Amino acid sequence: CEYQDARPLRQRLLVVANRLPVSAVRRGEDSWSLEISAGGLVTALLGVKEFEARWIGWAGVNVPDEIGQKALTRALAEKRCIPVFLDEEIVHQYYNGYCNNILWPLFHYLGLPQEDRLATTRSFQSQFAAYKKANQMFADVVNKHYEEGDVVWCHDYHLMFLPKCLKEYNSNMKVGWFLHTPFPSSEIHRTLPSRSELLRSVLAADLVGFHTYDYARHFVSACTRILGLEGTPEGVEDQGRLTRVAAFPIGIDSDRFIRALEVPQVQDHIKELKERFSGRKVMLGVDRLDMIKGIPQKILAFEKFLEENSHWRDKVVLLQIAVPTRTDVPEYQKLTSQVHEIVGRINGRFGTLTAVPIHHLDRSLDFHALCALYAVTDVALVTSLRDGMNLVSYEFVACQDSKKGVLILSEFAGAAQSLGAGAILVNPWNITEVADSIRQALTMSCEEREKRHRHNFAHVKTHTAQEWAETFVSELNDTVIEAQLRTRQ
Numbered sequence: 001c002e003y004q005d006a007r008p009l010r011q012r013l014l015v016v017a018n019r020l021p022v023s024a025v026r027r028g029e030d031s032w033s034l035e036i037s038a039g040g041l042v043t044a045l046l047g048v049k050e051f052e053a054r055w056i057g058w059a060g061v062n063v064p065d066e067i068g069q070k071a072l073t074r075a076l077a078e079k080r081c082i083p084v085f086l087d088e089e090i091v092h093q094y095y096n097g098y099c100n101n102i103l104w105p106l107f108h109y110l111g112l113p114q115e116d117r118l119a120t121t122r123s124f125q126s127q128f129a130a131y132k133k134a135n136q137m138f139a140d141v142v143n144k145h146y147e148e149g150d151v152v153w154c155h156d157y158h159l160m161f162l163p164k165c166l167k168e169y170n171s172n173m174k175v176g177w178f179l180h181t182p183f184p185s186s187e188i189h190r191t192l193p194s195r196s197e198l199l200r201s202v203l204a205a206d207l208v209g210f211h212t213y214d215y216a217r218h219f220v221s222a223c224t225r226i227l228g229l230e231g232t233p234e235g236v237e238d239q240g241r242l243t244r245v246a247a248f249p250i251g252i253d254s255d256r257f258i259r260a261l262e263v264p265q266v267q268d269h270i271k272e273l274k275e276r277f278s279g280r281k282v283m284l285g286v287d288r289l290d291m292i293k294g295i296p297q298k299i300l301a302f303e304k305f306l307e308e309n310s311h312w313r314d315k316v317v318l319l320q321i322a323v324p325t326r327t328d329v330p331e332y333q334k335l336t337s338q339v340h341e342i343v344g345r346i347n348g349r350f351g352t353l354t355a356v357p358i359h360h361l362d363r364s365l366d367f368h369a370l371c372a373l374y375a376v377t378d379v380a381l382v383t384s385l386r387d388g389m390n391l392v393s394y395e396f397v398a399c400q401d402s403k404k405g406v407l408i409l410s411e412f413a414g415a416a417q418s419l420g421a422g423a424i425l426v427n428p429w430n431i432t433e434v435a436d437s438i439r440q441a442l443t444m445s446c447e448e449r450e451k452r453h454r455h456n457f458a459h460v461k462t463h464t465a466q467e468w469a470e471t472f473v474s475e476l477n478d479t480v481i482e483a484q485l486r487t488r489q
């Protein structure tokens, strides 16, 4: 975890996110080991160095006893992390329930499965109560560690209630809130029973940020249509108070990936991979094993490609690295079985005694192994059904400056707005279109690949995580100063 290396500069930043950048694993009564957490939020924020930052969040584990809590707090302090301890029941209702079974599918335009609809409607009130309670627990920890002048930056759909709780503690606190997922059309948001309460609490922040202009626009229209407030080019106004709303597209620490390719261990690994897959084009998918990532659709499109292009069958391999996520939620368990079933069927159908067309791994790869894989890939497949931004596409581009491989990218990922000119954009629901784009990518001329890559590489190099954070924090500072000036006038 590089978060500990943050250099002190300017002002203190309190980053508040449901998940800490490290997840804790208990090794004994008072001993813990810490492992890097997976996900775009963690990746992006670990790329932000130039602040004196503390990170407040949940360590992904239930710690009921005081000895364990004290030991974990000490271990995390070395990483500049501060834990929020959530008990099992809260995690079940707030994280598995309200966050991952209600808000997550809703914000990604994926309805609840038929059999869950009624059950979810029944458990809605208790889950929302747990959500508010959890947000209040985060607010208590922030309030305890807050010093005057700090910027408090709240992240994601888990903490929509937090800005309100924080402003109730201290109306002078500088509070920003950023959403890492899409914000859906107001027609979707208005189906949520807690629609107004959530919007009002987010509006308590001074600055509200989204990955794309479309998500920001959806949020403003939800506030105007559902709350009857006034939307302005600056944001949302409520009785003279302005909440600034804007788009801040996230990025990665691209230099970290580019530098990693020079590390001898990575170069050895690249050599091994090239030998291992020699004579075959390498296609790659790297995702959390989440229904929004469109993994079954991607694999079915690959099957269609193999079906229709028999001469490619022994010349291409798909590596799908899918780290398990939210494994206590039944929908995710079903997805895992579904993916295994499809992969098994296709490998049975097209495999030989010496090779299979799909290598599917249910696991997380370490940073260097991931960079090596990105570097040897000919075609990356990002087929999210919806995705806030999708940083895997950025990481792939960062590692491709010598190979200039092709990115096939879902038009429903936020990244389509930044990498669309260099990628082949697809509708992931259209398996025929994705299969055709695989053929197009595998047969694309060097000149065309070079041209597309140049466009995307320039974007990934300049729009970094650091620039994203600096822009957000400086806009938050300006917004607060402007509001103070307005009040004085």
Ligand code: ADP
Pocket: 038, 039, 040, 041, 043, 286, 287, 288, 321, 322, 323, 363, 364, 365, 366, 370, 389, 390, 391, 392, 393, 395
């Ligand atoms: P999300 O935030 O929804 O997970 P992103 O694509 O924005 O999606 O970010 C995913 C992050 O998690 C990336 O930094 C990626 O490298 C990492 N990641 C995803 N799957 C794996 C995996 N199997 N092994 C290692 N890292 C992974």
Ligand code: F6P
Pocket: 019, 038, 039, 040, 041, 042, 156, 180, 181, 288, 325, 326, 388
């Ligand atoms: O990008 C959306 C997000 O929810 C992030 O907040 C998080 O980094 C990632 O997905 C992983 O999810 P979880 O924290 O539930 O494992």
